[in-house]
Amino acid sequence: METLDELIAHAPVFAGLGSEDLTLIAGCAQNVGFDDGELLFREGEPADTFYVVRRGRVSLELHTPERGGLVIDTIEPGEVVGWSWLFEPYVWHFDARAAGPLRAIAFDGACLRGKCDDDKELGYELMKRFAQVMIDRLQHARVRLLDVYGGVGVG
Amino acid sequence: MTPVAHRVVSRVQETADTWTLELESLDVRVRPRAGQFDMLYAFGVGEVPISTSGDHEGDGPLTHTVRAVGAVTRALCGLDAGAVVGVRGPFGTEWPLAQTAGGDLVIVAGGIGLAPLRPAVRHALARRDDYGSVSVLVGARTPQDLLFVSELEGWRARLDAEVDVTVDAAATGWHGRVGLVTTLIPGAVIDPANASALVCGPEVMMTFVVRALVDRGVPLDRIWVSMERNMRCAVGHCGHCQLGPTLICRDGAVFPAAAMTRLMEVREL
Numbered sequence: 001m002e003t004l005d006e007l008i009a010h011a012p013v014f015a016g017l018g019s020e021d022l023t024l025i026a027g028c029a030q031n032v033g034f035d036d037g038e039l040l041f042r043e044g045e046p047a048d049t050f051y052v053v054r055r056g057r058v059s060l061e062l063h064t065p066e067r068g069g070l071v072i073d074t075i076e077p078g079e080v081v082g083w084s085w086l087f088e089p090y091v092w093h094f095d096a097r098a099a100g101p102l103r104a105i106a107f108d109g110a111c112l113r114g115k116c117d118d119d120k121e122l123g124y125e126l127m128k129r130f131a132q133v134m135i136d137r138l139q140h141a142r143v144r145l146l147d148v149y150g151g152v153g154v155g
Numbered sequence: 156m157t158p159v160a161h162r163v164v165s166r167v168q169e170t171a172d173t174w175t176l177e178l179e180s181l182d183v184r185v186r187p188r189a190g191q192f193d194m195l196y197a198f199g200v201g202e203v204p205i206s207t208s209g210d211h212e213g214d215g216p217l218t219h220t221v222r223a224v225g226a227v228t229r230a231l232c233g234l235d236a237g238a239v240v241g242v243r244g245p246f247g248t249e250w251p252l253a254q255t256a257g258g259d260l261v262i263v264a265g266g267i268g269l270a271p272l273r274p275a276v277r278h279a280l281a282r283r284d285d286y287g288s289v290s291v292l293v294g295a296r297t298p299q300d301l302l303f304v305s306e307l308e309g310w311r312a313r314l315d316a317e318v319d320v321t322v323d324a325a326a327t328g329w330h331g332r333v334g335l336v337t338t339l340i341p342g343a344v345i346d347p348a349n350a351s352a353l354v355c356g357p358e359v360m361m362t363f364v365v366r367a368l369v370d371r372g373v374p375l376d377r378i379w380v381s382m383e384r385n386m387r388c389a390v391g392h393c394g395h396c397q398l399g400p401t402l403i404c405r406d407g408a409v410f411p412a413a414a415m416t417r418l419m420e421v422r423e424l
Contacts, residue, residue, distance in 0.1 A: 036330075061327055069327025073334055076342075099330045140335050144323050148357040149266035149296040155203040155225040 004029055007105055011052045013080050013129050021122050028111035034098035040081060047084035047092045048109050053077050056102035061095040073137070074099065083130050085109025156390065158196045158241025159184050163234050164216045169302050172223045173267065174232040175208065177216035178242065186211055187245030189252060189274035190381060190409040194389050195219060196241030197230035204386040204404070205231075206271035207245070217242070220270035220302065246389040248409040250275045251379055255351035259287040261343050261373070263364050265294040265336050265356025269302045271381050271408075272355050276310065283315055287350075290317040290343040294336025294360065298325050317344050336360065337367040347372030354412070355381040362419050365412045378412035398424055 005026045008014055014025065032051070034040060040051060040058060051058070058075040072094070075081045084092050086109070116123030161178035168174050187193055187207035196202040203225075209218025223232040234240065252275060260279055264272045279289050291310060295301045301320065311318040319339045321332035332338070336356070350373050354364050361380045369375055384396040384403040391405030399418045401407065418424055 057330070057332070059333065071325040071327060071329050071333045074332045076332070140338070143335055143363065146359060147296070148360045149300065149323065155228050
């Protein structure tokens with residue numbers, strides 16, 4: 001069975017970080033579990049925690065009065081859930097819900113922000129890594145805006 | 156070039172705008188192989204190219220899955236059992252099923268693109284020992300737009316194939332994946348260097364999928380795509396489906412991706 005430090009070291013977002021940094025990050029982390037349908041966080045709530053999925057799937061949801069709940073993305077094992085903890089006003093913009101039984105590592109965002117403020121090198125490193133996560137999601141969202149399966153009216 | 160009359164044996168609604176027609180020939184004709192297409196003629200309306208979505212073997216009816224997006228396809232999708240349509244064909248190239256045997260096989264379908272690939276999936280699963288791993292990756296707009304759902308579930312239940320599905324958006328309560336079909340490629344259980352890929356879907360989707368497969372390590376010359384352009388005559392005479400130096404109806408619709416990727420990125424074509 002892997003320790004928390006080992007689990008964190010194997011998460012792609014932290015891959016290649018030194019043991020000192022990993023220990024520091026692990027100080028803000030804990031293993032958590034969620035039941036199917038349970039909310040990890042809710043739109044508008046303070047963004048004080050983020051997650052790395054170990055097993056299971058997380059749905060990111062938006063709610064509109066006309067269409068009800070809409071799953072706009074899913075997060076798979078190894079991937080990060082949430083970056084709003086890193087940027088003011090530290091508020092979630094979506095709901096995150098367990099789509100089935102879920103095991104994850106939860107990170108105390110406020111704790112990690114404090115450590116990043118104290119250790120600028122670590123802060124810059126984490127900022128680069130989370131920026132990459134954001135860029136990947138932004139690119140995927142842009143391609144999905146094309147509505148490629150929508151089809152054109154010919155034939 | 157003369158259409159052969161076929162009678163509609165059955166019409167099954169797959170999604171809100173897509174139907175599968177089974178057609179029985181009223182004359183002798185050649186059956187399309189996986190990847191090939193027929194020209195279906197709705198009398199008095201017009202003719203459209205539709206890939207086969209059924210089996211080549213056997214003497215059952217022809218199977219074509221049609222999405223109602225224009226006047227002709229709407230007319231075809233509205234035909235009841237007993238109605239007669241004209242069929243010309245089969246035309247075009249096939250999925251290289253013999254060529255891909257011996258290694259891993261990954262089949263990537265987007266939207267209606269699963270229909271032309273269904274015969275290839277059935278072929279691979281029926282001759283499972285001919286392949287290493289078999290992965291079927293499917294993308295759709297929403298869960299309601301997925302084709303052949305019960306057959307997909309059957310493939311997924313097999314212990315000797317990987318079937319993964321993702322949609323662009325879903326209502327709360329959907330437990331499957333939401334995201335681009337390309338996100339399924341990194342997790343596909345394949346030995347990339349020893350894998351072949353068959354891809355069918357909207358052109359922009361195929362562009363991204365081919366890039367993702369190459370990034371994963373699948374050799375470009377082991378990837379095939381099925382192109383769709385404005386095919387009219389189906390025999391390379393009218394030129395409507397010209398794409399650079401190729402005529403899709405005559406030289407395709409199944410092409411090696413290496414021959415298509417550059418052309419697909421030329422905006423003027």
